Amino acid sequence: xxxxxxMELAKIIVxxxxxxxxxxxxxxxxxxxxxxxxxxxxxxxxxxxxxxNLDLIMGCERRVVYDFVNVINxxxxxxxxxxxxxxxxxxxxxxASQTRDKDALTIEGxxxxxxxxxxxxDYIICDxxxxxxxxxxxxxxxxxxxxxxxxxxxxxVRDSDRILGxxxxxxxxxxxxxxxxxxxxLLTRYHPGRVASGEMLSVSDVEDILAIPLLGVIxxxxxxxxxxxxxxxxxxxxxxxxxxxxxxAVDRLxxxxxxxxxxxIQKKGFIKRLLGG
Amino acid sequence: xTDSGFRLKGSVVTTVLLEIQTFSLDGIVFHLKEKIDQVPHxxxxxxxxVDISKMKRGVTVGEFEALIQSVSALGLGVIGWRCDPxxxxxxxxxxxxxxxxxxxxxxxxxAPTVKEESSPDVVVKTVVEExxxxxxxxxxxxxxxxxxxxxxxxxxxxxxxxxxxxEVLADGNIHVYGALRGRALAGVKGDVEAxxxxxxxxxxxxxxxxxFMLSDALQNIVWKDSAQVLLVDDSLEIxxx
Numbered sequence: 001x002x003x004x005x006x007m008e009l010a011k012i013i014v015x016x017x018x019x020x021x022x023x024x025x026x027x028x029x030x031x032x033x034x035x036x037x038x039x040x041x042x043x044x045x046x047x048x049x050x051x052x053n054l055d056l057i058m059g060c061e062r063r064v065v066y067d068f069v070n071v072i073n074x075x076x077x078x079x080x081x082x083x084x085x086x087x088x089x090x091x092x093x094x095x096a097s098q099t100r101d102k103d104a105l106t107i108e109g110x111x112x113x114x115x116x117x118x119x120x121x122d123y124i125i126c127d128x129x130x131x132x133x134x135x136x137x138x139x140x141x142x143x144x145x146x147x148x149x150x151x152x153x154x155x156x157v158r159d160s161d162r163i164l165g166x167x168x169x170x171x172x173x174x175x176x177x178x179x180x181x182x183x184x185x186l187l188t189r190y191h192p193g194r195v196a197s198g199e200m201l202s203v204s205d206v207e208d209i210l211a212i213p214l215l216g217v218i219x220x221x222x223x224x225x226x227x228x229x230x231x232x233x234x235x236x237x238x239x240x241x242x243x244x245x246x247x248x249a250v251d252r253l254x255x256x257x258x259x260x261x262x263x264x265i266q267k268k269g270f271i272k273r274l275l276g277g
Numbered sequence: 278x279t280d281s282g283f284r285l286k287g288s289v290v291t292t293v294l295l296e297i298q299t300f301s302l303d304g305i306v307f308h309l310k311e312k313i314d315q316v317p318h319x320x321x322x323x324x325x326x327v328d329i330s331k332m333k334r335g336v337t338v339g340e341f342e343a344l345i346q347s348v349s350a351l352g353l354g355v356i357g358w359r360c361d362p363x364x365x366x367x368x369x370x371x372x373x374x375x376x377x378x379x380x381x382x383x384x385x386x387x388a389p390t391v392k393e394e395s396s397p398d399v400v401v402k403t404v405v406e407e408x409x410x411x412x413x414x415x416x417x418x419x420x421x422x423x424x425x426x427x428x429x430x431x432x433x434x435x436x437x438x439x440x441x442x443x444e445v446l447a448d449g450n451i452h453v454y455g456a457l458r459g460r461a462l463a464g465v466k467g468d469v470e471a472x473x474x475x476x477x478x479x480x481x482x483x484x485x486x487x488x489f490m491l492s493d494a495l496q497n498i499v500w501k502d503s504a505q506v507l508l509v510d511d512s513l514e515i516x517x518x
Contacts, residue, residue, distance in 0.1 A: 132424075158423055161440045165422025180419075209458075211420050211438055 010118040013125050013253075014143040014181075016167075018159030020130030022151045023188040026224060027246070028127035029057045030235040031147065034250030036091035037235075040122040043082065045113075046096035047139035048129035049104055055095045058085065059231025069097035072109035078116055087236065092121075102135035114142050132166055141172050145182035147215060147253075151189045152201040157209050160185075164210065184215035186249060191220040192265045203263065216249030218242050219262040292324045292356065294402045295348065298331050300340060306347045308399045313351060321511070325353040326377060330361040338368035345374065414449075421445060421459065428465075441481060450474070456501075460484075463506070473506040474518070488513050 015028040025048075032044040046054035049069060055061040060083045066076035071094070078094075085091035094117075097104060117124050128139035140146060146167050150160040167181045168174055174181075187206055194200040201209075203217055218224075223240030227233065235250070237243040241262045248258040297305065313320045325348065329336055336344075345355055357377040360366065369376060415429035416436065423442030427433065433447035436454050443459035445451055450472050451463045457475035464471030464486040471485050478499045481492050485508045495515060498504075503518040 158442060161423040161442065164420075165425045165440075165443075168419060168422070169425070208456075209440070 010121045010124045011145065012114060012118075012143050013123065013145045013147060014128055014140040015125060015147045015149060016128035016136060016140055016163050017130065017149040017156070018132055018136075018163040019151075019156045022149050022156050023218070023224075024130070024149050025053045025057050025127055026228060026234065027147065027149050027186055027188060027218075028125050029054065029233040030243075030246040031250055031253070032123075032125040033085075033088050033091060033233040034235045034247055035123050035125075035253070036085070036088045038250065038254060039090065041090045041092075041120065042123040042125065043092040043094055043117055043121045044125040044127060045094040045117075046127050047105070047135055048127065049096045049135060050098065050101045051129065052096040052098040054093060054127050055083075056231060057228055058093050058233065060085065060093055060095075061231070064095045067095050067097040068113070069100045069104040071113055072104065072106065078113070087232075102129070102133070102138070105135065105138045107138070107141065110138055111142065132162060136163070137166065137170055140167055140181075141170070143167070143171060143181050144173070145184065147184045147186050148210070148212065149186050149188055150206060150210070152187060152191075152195065152203075152206055154201065157201065157206055160210060164212065183212040184253065185210055185212050186215045186218065188218040189220045190217050190263070192263055196265060203260075214260075215252055216245055217260055217263060218245045218249070290324060292326055293320070293353070294326050294328055295353075296328045296331055296400050296402060297344070298400065300329075300332060300334070300336060300344075302340070302343055302347060305344065305399050306351070309348070310351060312399070313353075318510075321352055322354050324356045326357050326359060327355060328359040330359055330364075330379060335364075335366055338366070338371065341366075341368075341372065415447075420455070423459070441479075447471070457483075461506075462489075464508075469508050471508075474504075476503050477501050478504040478515070483513070483515075485513060490515070 015024050015031065017024050028044055032042050036042040044054060045068060046052055055064050063083050066081040070076040071078055071081050081094060083093045083095065085093065114124060126139045126143065129135040148160045148163060150156050164183060167183065171181050173179065185207070187203060191200055195202045203214070207214055219241045221240055221242035223237050224234050224242050227237055234240065234243050235246040245262055248261070251258045327345065327348065348355055355374055357375045359377050359379055362379050413430055414432040414434060416434045417427060418436045420437040421427055421435060421439045421443040423440045426444045429447040431447070432449040433445055434452045435445060438455035439445055439453055439457050439459040439461065441458040445459065446462045446465050448464065448466045448468060451461050453461065453475040456477040456479050458479045460482040461473050461480055462484040463473045467486050469486045473483055473485065478495060479501055480495060483490055483495065483506045485506060488508055488511065490513045498515040499517050505516050505518055507514055507516070
């Protein structure tokens with residue numbers, strides 16, 4: 001019995017930015033985990049071949065045996081390569097190869113892997129490398145939706161604008177003349193105090209320049225660095241503003257309405273300061 | 278990146294060639310002035326090359342310099358001169374304006390259809406071609422992002438923003454019903470009548486038929502407001518809408 005035709009294919013979401021260091025991998029890990037927490041079977045693919053990071057953020061670096069390139073080259077099967085997350089049900093990681101470069105990825109190879117994953121997963125998160133070259137284009141080519149990670153500063157906004165142009169012109173959807181890739185803006189490392197003093201662009205400045213719907217605003221937070229170093233996606237830290245903001249973003253991605261929060265300058269009271277809140 | 282602070286590039290400029298056939302200074306000045314008065318706009322500060330290669334007799338340095346002076350006095354910019362390379366005058370090295378290599382074009386002999394009553398001393402040749410420009414209009418509904426370039430053979434209408442780092446070009450007019458933050462070049466094939474219209478002027482550069490203005494200058498005229506850009510007497514005017 002062939003049920004494949006009736007089955008809904010996985011939604012492929014690329015997390016991209018153009019600029020490096022804005023929080024793509026942190027966001028991929030957080031959002032992938034958030035979607036899995038909601039009960040959807042999710043896989044996060046690290047497309048940053050040669051600069052593997054996702055495994056560190058997810059805290060599974062010691063369990064990497066095979067990688068994405070091995071699967072493309074048919075040196076290993078997907079089930080051998082996928083790493084099951086120990087904390088979160090329904091979550092899997094497909095690590096990048098550290099010893100190869102972006103040329104190891106081919107359109108046909110990536111397509112084959114994505115098609116196979118599609119049969120089994122509900123969501124496929126593609127963690128894009130920085131830049132606009134082959135690696136980044138490979139990560140976004142098959143995407144249905146894109147989360148454009150942007151910092152509130154001009155160079156990051158400019159690069160996001162550039163990647164939005166590439167999403168609309170060099171993706172499979174664009175080439176096939178299908179409905180364009182769904183675009184979501186995720187503003188990270190947002191510091192309300194520095195926005196107020198004019199050192200950073202505000203949410204409305206960035207929205208005005210990029211003109212795409214806002215998925216969420218993640219406040220600058222020490223919890224993010226701490227979570228990265230511990231290998232725990234920050235979304236699991238329900239005490240932190242960044243974790244809560246990521247959860248809001250995941251809710252919005254699933255079509256729920258959530259008001260924006262953490263956009264105001266926090267005035268710390270004496271007791272809060274004492275308790276280190 | 279270079280440390281030299283400049284770049285050497287090749288460039289082709291359309292110029293007017295003043296081909297002297299018989300040297301009579303007064304006659305040349307008189308007829309040339311007549312031509313200029315017909316289309317003063319065209320000749321104003323136009324680059325011109327003085328060509329004496331078709332002259333039967335030699336020209337003295339005095340005569341030549343007087344000619345250059347008179348031509349300059351008429352408002353033309355002499356950028357060089359030409360003469361028959363086999364018949365180079367002895368004074369050729371002493372002239373300050375550059376001697377240009379002889380034209381490689383073959384002489385085209387076209388039988389004159391209508392004989393003019395008096396053969397003019399001066400022939401003004403212009404290297405401007407007339408051609409049919411298709412007037413199709415291109416409509417873009419999505420934002421034009423940084424790094425993208427859109428060109429329209431006729432008019433260009435953008436129903437969204439043009440981001441910083443994007444470039445829109447048109448042979449005709451450009452309309453942007455959103456913020457214009459990138460570069461907009463209208464009349465790129467030389468149409469001086471072309472204009473740029475935008476809902477919010479925040480451009481990096483606007484240009485009409487090669488006359489351009491950068492954002493620094495624009496900010497002092499109209500900024501973040503609706504505006505049109507047009508060419509008036511070879512200078513750009515930015516007018517609020």
